[in-house]
Amino acid sequence: MTQHGPLADDGLVQLLTPSGERVEHPEYTPRTSHLDGAALRAMYRDMVLVRAFDTEATALQRQGELGLWAPCLGQEAAQIGSAHALAKHDYVFPSYREHGVLLSRGLDMARVLRLFRGVDHGGWDPTEHNTHLYTLVIGSHALHATGYAMAVQRDGLVGTGDPGRDTAVVAYFGDGATAQGDTNEALVFAAVNNAPVVFFCQNNQWAISEPTTHQARVPLAQRGPGFGIPSVRVDGNDVLASYAVTAEALERARSGGGPTFIEAFTYRMGAHTTSDDPTKYRSAAEEEFWRQRDPIDRLRAYLVAAGELTAEHTAEIDTAAQELAEHVRRETKALGRPETTSMFDHVYASEHQLVAAEREWLTQFEDSFAPAGGA
């Protein structure tokens, strides 16, 4: 599966081989030296949990409980490694497949399914976990992240030297988004403003049916330098390396060093969404190749060999994963139909005569069907 151009797999920062052996990297190994067994297990735990969540969500869609699901299968290391490098007060702008990031940010994962259930366009309060809503239009949120980072600068929360105050912003997006104008404008604005933002691109090799070769002729990480933004290419199936490069980028952002472009080279093991059929455009051999490079297997192999993952640990994690799956299933199935007139809620933050009038009209129209004498 050695490929060229944007799918070349050379030049990747890697700290853990596909078989789970540590490799030394002079620059990035020190970024992980403080991670003890418990910290690595916490990453492993999140990876296992989000896969259980993902599997459950796919099942819920197949059973008609969700309208659509976009699985993150195969991208757990890139997402959880990077998210574990974040501070609580950092701010995240996800795309729509960052379930692993959301889990690590502490969101109630049942909230994430509201969008896909069709009961909410968002699902959670972004300010609670400093994690913005999913953005479905590709690349649009890269600009929001950059603007948010420009606000952080104006708030004086960059380069104070106080880790409790210095703040970074991360925009997650995929290989397809690198072709969007908004993503490129975000790189321009971030560069000229030296904004504390990290562009975390998960190159999962497929934008629905289009391979990354339809978005670029060179590795996506090469986009950064043209904008004056330092970039790094990382093995996105390596949770340690994903953590390390993100930690470095966040430190640069928080200290006033400006933006970073990270390309996490990974693979979308599942379909784009439950409406997609990857057998029409990619080979079983390719999928099998990447199944052998499963990011969870890689970390498990390392932890087991290092004696950091006992049978008790595994049992506890598996139980937690099962509980999470049951929780989201229960919560999702309990979600009823929103009130009809809720469609008028929050169209504007202040009174708008037309919305008020239309709400009133629809209410009366609905009421006109009520049985005489009232219910």
Add this chain to the structure above:
Amino acid sequence: MAVVERLTVAKAINNGLRRALETDPKVVLMGEDIGKLGGVFRVTEGLQKDFGAERVVDSPLAESGIVGTAIGMAMRGYRPVCEIQFDGFVFPAFDQITTQLAKMHYRSGGALTVPVVIRIPYGGGIGAVEHHSESPEALFAHTAGLRVVSPATPQDAYTMIQAAIASPDPVIFFEPKGRYWEKGDVDLTAGPDDDAVAGLGLARTVRTGQDVTIAAYGPTVATALKAAETAATEGTSVEVIDLRSISPLDSATVTASVRRTRRLVVVHEAPVFFGAGAELAARVTEECFYHLEAPVLRVGGFHTPYPVAKIEHDYLPGLDRVLDAVDRVLAH
């Protein structure tokens, strides 16, 4: 105690922006050439010098980037005021405005507000080249979540820009560039809490009359007033309503007037096809059909791209075409 100065529309907006910058440290102006140059129409002249380059920002030449980053700043409590250099340049930002800005409060269930103001010099009559004379307000009014307003006088320009900035909702603020240099008295003590808040949603009757109502906004209010004066010399009494806001559209003020005059002409520079006049005509027909003595007539642009400057005055709704419409509704 009123402090009245005679100002142009451009200078009135400048004063309104200045006052917003002074009173709210979260107000940030963003746009192309708005700093040292003061904008291509000099509306922001002197503001960067007085408030610094962090608050009056010369942006990269990327309209989507300007609006997209403004959304992000607004999410963190700032009140960005974006200048789009010309009407025809807003479309690179159309996606961010209609898909993101207009819907952020809604999709977050009210958790986020994005009080972004987008100032757009619009309209024609200045002899400009292509893409510099358009009136795209209907495209924005069609999108829920946006407020769309246009002042017609220096006083409204001064107060409505302040009200737009103070509004918790995104506001598309259309500035009648052909009227930038027209002067009027401005009470500089009038702030966003005064009549200007109404200007974000309520029309104003600027001349009373009995025979015909003309509804206009932005650059065509002056045309409507001139038509009313001319008609008066011929014995016709015309009422003129300055709509001020396109979304919401204050149809109540218009229907109250039409119930008396029984005739309505709507005037705007934008093409009449699917324009604000079509919406107003439909609403008036729905709400006071039996008061009407004549069909509602619209006077505005044609279904062509904005034409070349040498013939633009035959495209724009001038005095003759407005008076012709007044005659036609009176013929019924």
